[in-house]
Amino acid sequence: MVPATSELDRxxxxxxxxxxxxxxxxLATGEATVNELVAPFELSQPTIxxxxxxxxxxxxxxxxxxxxxxxxxxxxxxxxGAARWIGDYRRCWEESLDQLAxxxxxxxxxxxEKTHESKRKRK
Amino acid sequence: xxxxxxxxxxAAAREVVITRVFDAPARLLFEAYSKxxxxxxxxxxxxxxxxLCEIDFRVGGRFRFGMTGPDGNPExxxxxxxxxxxxxxxxxxxxxxxxxxxxxxxVTVTYTEKDGGxxxxxxxxxxxxxxxxxxVGGGYVQGTNEILDQLAELLPSLRAGxxxxxxS
Numbered sequence: 001m002v003p004a005t006s007e008l009d010r011x012x013x014x015x016x017x018x019x020x021x022x023x024x025x026x027l028a029t030g031e032a033t034v035n036e037l038v039a040p041f042e043l044s045q046p047t048i049x050x051x052x053x054x055x056x057x058x059x060x061x062x063x064x065x066x067x068x069x070x071x072x073x074x075x076x077x078x079x080x081g082a083a084r085w086i087g088d089y090r091r092c093w094e095e096s097l098d099q100l101a102x103x104x105x106x107x108x109x110x111x112x113e114k115t116h117e118s119k120r121k122r123k
Numbered sequence: 124x125x126x127x128x129x130x131x132x133x134a135a136a137r138e139v140v141i142t143r144v145f146d147a148p149a150r151l152l153f154e155a156y157s158k159x160x161x162x163x164x165x166x167x168x169x170x171x172x173x174x175l176c177e178i179d180f181r182v183g184g185r186f187r188f189g190m191t192g193p194d195g196n197p198e199x200x201x202x203x204x205x206x207x208x209x210x211x212x213x214x215x216x217x218x219x220x221x222x223x224x225x226x227x228x229x230v231t232v233t234y235t236e237k238d239g240g241x242x243x244x245x246x247x248x249x250x251x252x253x254x255x256x257x258x259v260g261g262g263y264v265q266g267t268n269e270i271l272d273q274l275a276e277l278l279p280s281l282r283a284g285x286x287x288x289x290x291s
Binding site: 006089093100108 | 139141143145147151152154155161164165166167168169192194196197198199243245247258259
């Protein structure tokens with residue numbers, strides 16, 4: 001088990017399990033009570049509850065306040081971070097290279113000033 | 124011994140190549156990659172500053188980078204070893220997240236001076252097709268599991284992120 005050091009780690013750890021992905025897929029169609037979530041899976045309620053705790057800790061689901069039913073809802077926000085991170089290798093580099101282009105201009109400017117300076121000193 | 128020699132998966136299926144032409148000498152671009160004070164100024168996607176940056180720039184030396192995300196939390200650091208360094212021409216290093224069992228990618232950065240500018244090429248060889256997909260969104264494109272399909276509907280931004288790979 002990977003230690004969860006950040007929200008992103010917790011999100012990926014939560015998504016690593018097929019049952020939890022299936023729960024999220026179900027919740028993407030609308031909120032559900034724990035009992036409604038237990039029904040389609042051949043798993044015990046404690047097992048489903050354990051999965052829900054992992055999803056909750058990752059911020060992927062929230063529980064309603066209605067003491068009797070406490071419907072479970074999907075939170076898409078943490079998934080956006082995961083989505084940005086995943087599949088973005090190329091874009092990360094492109095953004096880095098945009099920043100490198102700006103920074104290298106700055107370095108060139110500094111070097112120009114330095115050579116200018118040393119020329120003046122030699123005079 | 125090389126982790127990136129998977130007999131069943133040809134290298135061509137595991138690589139990503141990114142190229143950019145700069146109006147600057149190779150010497151400067153090489154320098155920008157070799158010292159923490161420079162790397163911190165440009166490396167990483169926008170909004171994810173490098174807050175951990177250790178570089179021992181020599182063959183056999185190691186580097187460690189860590190970003191801080193928009194949420195203010197430090198992300199899992201990543202790093203590796205410099206495998207080859209040719210001043211102003213080429214840097215080869217391996218790179219992996221500091222997580223148990225994380226696979227390594229091998230990155231080759233080359234600097235080619237041409238017409239007063241420099242062609243910078245970043246060639247990444249992933250350990251496996253699965254690892255490449257994880258990093259470049261192939262998992263979304265193939266719709267290998269339903270939650271990601273659901274996400275694609277929830278998050279239009281996903282489609283943009285998972286632009287068709289393999290055009291290179």
